[in-house]
Amino acid sequence: MGIKHWIGLGLWSCLLVLSASPLPAAEIVPTRFIAANGMTVVVLEQHFLPIVEIHSLIKTGSAQDPPEKAGLANLTASLLDEGTTTRTSKQIAEQIDFVGGSLEVKASEDFTTASVRVLKKDAELGFTLLADMLQHPAFNKQEFERIRTQILGEMASDNDDPGHVAMKAFNQLVFHGHPYRWPLNGTEETLGKITVADVAAFYAKEYIPGQVILTVVGDVTVDQVMALAQTHFGGWKKSPAPARNVRKPGALEKKTVQLIEKDLTQSSIVLGHGGINRTNPDFYAVTVMNYILGAGGFSSRLMDSIRDKQGLAYGIMSHFDARLMPGSFWISLQTRSETTNQAITGVLAELKGIRDAPVSDQELAEAKSFLVGSFPLRLDSTAKLAQVLAQVEFYGLGFEYFSQYPKWIERVTKEDVQRVAKHYLDPQRYALVVVGNLAKSRVKH
The missing domain is CATH 3.30.830.10 (Metalloenzyme, LuxS/M16 peptidase-like)
Known part of the structure; x- marks a missing residue:
């Protein structure tokens, strides 16, 4: 699930048409470095358009949900752009809208992504907003209740879709006893058990720099990205990596x-x-x-x-x-x-x-x-x-x-x-x- 803020569609439409001239795949040679706090940074310079994509992948998703609180990773991700300790959700939306940029947060089974796309001249703002969301989410009680109610509404709609119902049941059979068996959103029962304190605890355990891959593609140089990453993420303190269960799902023994x-x-x-x-x-x-x-x-x-x-x-x-x-x-x-x-x-x-x-x-x-x-x-x-x-x-x-x-x-x-x-x-x-x-x-x- 994700929440997007879009504006300046005319400008972006023109740029997207122009962007159909990418580097040939064989010429995609990124630069990779590890920051002092353990964050991985990957940079690919592309100077044919004045666009910068700042994409973060956090190595946590619904596979890390406690079984009784399935939907926790998705709910946590959904709250990242709903306010920080210094910005309300409205202020985040207004700042990205003002420069014609876009912002998206999305959870999946194995990882969560948060990304910002801006023009070259607004790269500093892009880093500022992304770093603020990843490092200082507020997890406001009011926003928590609103987003959870919104997800419950989506579940009710999904339950009317026979294809969704079939796939949900299929996953329960194939991934019996494994974290992949739960829907990304969780269930009505498990989502109802999640508290703001659960979200804050999950965030504190999982959202650490060593879990983050920051990928920057566009009209920037490696030196610029290194400087921006240090400025906006350098103060994010290193923490031990959380324990992981990587056991394989059991095979079906019969039809x-x-x-x-x-x-x-x-x-x-x-x-x-x-x-x-x-x-x-x-x-x-x-x-x-x-x-x-x-x-x-x-x-x-x-x-x-x-x-x-x-x-x-x-x-x-x-x-x-x-x-x-x-x-x-x-x-x-x-x-x-x-x-x-x-x-x-x-x-x-x-x-x-x-x-x-x-x-x-x-x-x-x-x-x-x-x-x-x-x-x-x-x-x-x-x-x-x-x-x-x-x-x-x-x-x-x-x-x-x-x-x-x-x-x-x-x-x-x-x-x-x-x-x-x-x-x-x-x-x-x-x-x-x-x-x-x-x-x-x-x-x-």
């Missing part, structure tokens, strides 16, 4: 089915199991395999079989959610209640098919072409570059990632695709969640 009644004309289906982490050496082979299976849009096997040939769904996709700890693999679709069993059978057939026989030369070539060709689009703005750089540092991928990614994809063979399909796809032991009219769908799986 597990959960059926959820909702009076709908369509069934929402999620089928899958545990997946991989981001540093798995098979990540690139899995990426190619999954593109062919279900991530490749209209060129994927699932779309060809379930939508085009059988007419069972408007859309269907597969996804490997590669996280710090192994995430999940899932396939999701919606189909008419009466065709639920046929759709599930079709999905399982495609899982079996990509395991049992090599993919075609054309499938392999198309997957590689798309993945290599679309890679620069993930780096075509200062904001995207800062995010990717921070995650490359977070996962320890090495800055050669930018020049090597196309080669790692090109290196994948048909044998690799079949090998990882056999290893990471299991059409026997999986979790299946169906949300819909159970009397009409008559699920037999």
